[in-house]
Amino acid sequence: MPSRAVGPLRDGDLLAALDLGSNSFHIVVAQRVLGQLRVVDRLRETVRMAEGLNALGGLSPEVCERALACLSRFGQRIADIPPRQVRAVATNTVRQLRSPEAFLGPAEAALGHAIDVISGREEARLVYLGVAHEQPPQDDQKRLVIDIGGGSTECIIGRGFTPLERESLQVGCVASTRRFFEGGKLTRKRWNAALTEVALQFQQFAAPYRSLGWDEAIGTSGTHKAIGNICASMKLTKGAITREALAVVRDRILQAGRIEDIDLPGLSDDRRPVIAGGVLVLEAAFDALDLSRLQVSKAALREGVLYDLLGRGGADDPRDVSVAALMQRYGVDAAQAARVEATALALFDQVAKAWSLGAEDRAVLSRAAHLHEIGLAIAHSGYHTHGAYVLQHSDIAGFSQQGQRFLAALVRAHRRSVPKSAFEMIPDRLLANARHLAALLRLAVLLHRSRGNETPAGLQLQAEGEKLVLRMDKRWLQARPLLRADLESEPEDMLGLGINLKLALD
Structure with missing residues (x-):
């Protein structure tokens, strides 16, 4: 497989970023226009890599096959884009594999491009970069950005385009749903016990984060978008996530009794199997970081990868x-x-x-x-x-x-x-x-x-x-x-x- 070359990009060049997440795989294709990026295509498939991860660091054949099939389809979309203008990143589930190369070899062959495994803190940096470019901040404004993925959660405080603090936790919507609600059963007792355990992870950095402070809190990724849609559909907010609205959503989830019976306005069938774990993690974040309101961003890791790719090979x-x-x-x-x-x-x-x-x-x-x-x-x-x-x-x-x-x-x-x-x-x-x-x-x-x-x-x-x-x-x-x-x-x-x-x- 050819190595990526370096050097400045030209107007008209296409760039592609792929995010091999623990819940979904995403691809975004953009064109460089006057030094900026114009998105021309997006693809998303639910793969749920985290579902196939076992305690020994192995990946189930079924999930592996699902992932490779998705990458093969994505590879067709970017087959004509030069390797130096493509970057694919893999996140928490691949990080947790006992033998990542056993998956990466076939995965790179299916995609036709190299796949970079990034650390949790690097994932956090790229998430912040994506949000900052999609929603440019004021130079002196500090932001808290939270990204709840399928297998991990990233928390970043940044000023302008620069991240100041980055943390990555081993909790996510898929992993937490599997771990805390085994068999699909939902009870308040299970919820409270899980909330205590997840909150302990946030407590590791909550005090210094609160001390540093922020002017605006933003949530990104599919979990936040789904919860924001639910809040808007229930007329609790206009799309933001508030402490009060989150409590209402949580209670409606618990009233269902079972994951497959969750019925919330604005919730897609695709997101239903993992929404409980996502709401649980977000409630723990609200409690530990003393949040009252969270705006929802359309940007995520893949946008950060695009802008990072734009800067590679140059002064940035x-x-x-x-x-x-x-x-x-x-x-x-x-x-x-x-x-x-x-x-x-x-x-x-x-x-x-x-x-x-x-x-x-x-x-x-x-x-x-x-x-x-x-x-x-x-x-x-x-x-x-x-x-x-x-x-x-x-x-x-x-x-x-x-x-x-x-x-x-x-x-x-x-x-x-x-x-x-x-x-x-x-x-x-x-x-x-x-x-x-x-x-x-x-x-x-x-x-x-x-x-x-x-x-x-x-x-x-x-x-x-x-x-x-x-x-x-x-x-x-x-x-x-x-x-x-x-x-x-x-x-x-x-x-x-x-x-x-x-x-x-x-």
Whole structure:
């Protein structure tokens, strides 16, 4: 599958964002017009991925088949859109899978595009981005945004277009309905016990959120839209959700006695099986955050993915902002990082065609060069291992989980021997590129071990299959015995990447 290229988009280009949620799969297609996005198509299918998730992290064959069939249909819609203009993200249910790749492999084949698994906090950032662009706020206005999905709930406080606080909870409309109302039975006793348990999750961050405060509260996603429609149909509000209206809706749900018997004005048949869990989570949020009123937004995660995609490859790429923030936080030597980056990219340009590496690969190598020494803030001994751990396990804005693991693998493999485990989390479709980029980063780091500004004279790199020939000026290298010793021992370590390195001196 081709990697996404980077670079500015042009007017007329189509972009597509796919949200593989725990309840529904969504796709939105938009056209870039004068730097803005104009939506031209939307598709939605109820898949209910969370229904198929078992306690061991497996996915039922029935739900998996349902998901793949949906992705195949979505893939037909976006078949003519270039890969760099498409982004698909998977959320809580895929995050919870014991072996995500067992699902992602067939899913990517069905869709015809890569699928990024994003963390809960990254999901929160993208949700806020979507709301902020669809309903532009005042610069000094703070907003609370709540997104109740099928398997998780995201809560964000932001000012303008910038999220200030992000939290993700393991509660959602599908998961909560399954867990707390097993067998479809609805009783007040069950409801109150469930409400207490869900409220405890909100209490983890409720106090600092209330202390920070907000000027406006907004709900997004299908759950909020459904509850807003019910409130309007019952003439409780004009579409907003208030504490009083929510209590009326809750009581009507409990009066039904069973989920299949819920009968509320404005409630679709599609939403009925999961509305109880959604109302439960929202009531817990109202109580914990002391809410009185919530506006409902039409925007959601998919809109955020679109606007994020619009900014990628340009000055607003959130990944580059995050890299700069990490460098500052961990005290990275920026001058050394720049030296390593310059040499790594020079080597890249010489072998890119032979190794079929694209612009996105070049951007990844650049970011890895900037971050390869972040582990030094923890300890010099094994700093490459420390750095890899930080990159894999941190919440880094703009990156998918696969993207973070890719960076972590490059940092882990940039020095010393390369363990087999370094690339075990990399999808098969990315493995060759990961090994090749790691080889380029290793050479660049070795060549700048002295941390000086000089660049090697007559440096040339040739690639043929898994063979690399590094050609250098002999007299220049003889004047640097430490570097020569490093380079002479490097071919043995490079075998850990499956690459045969040869040093040629002219």
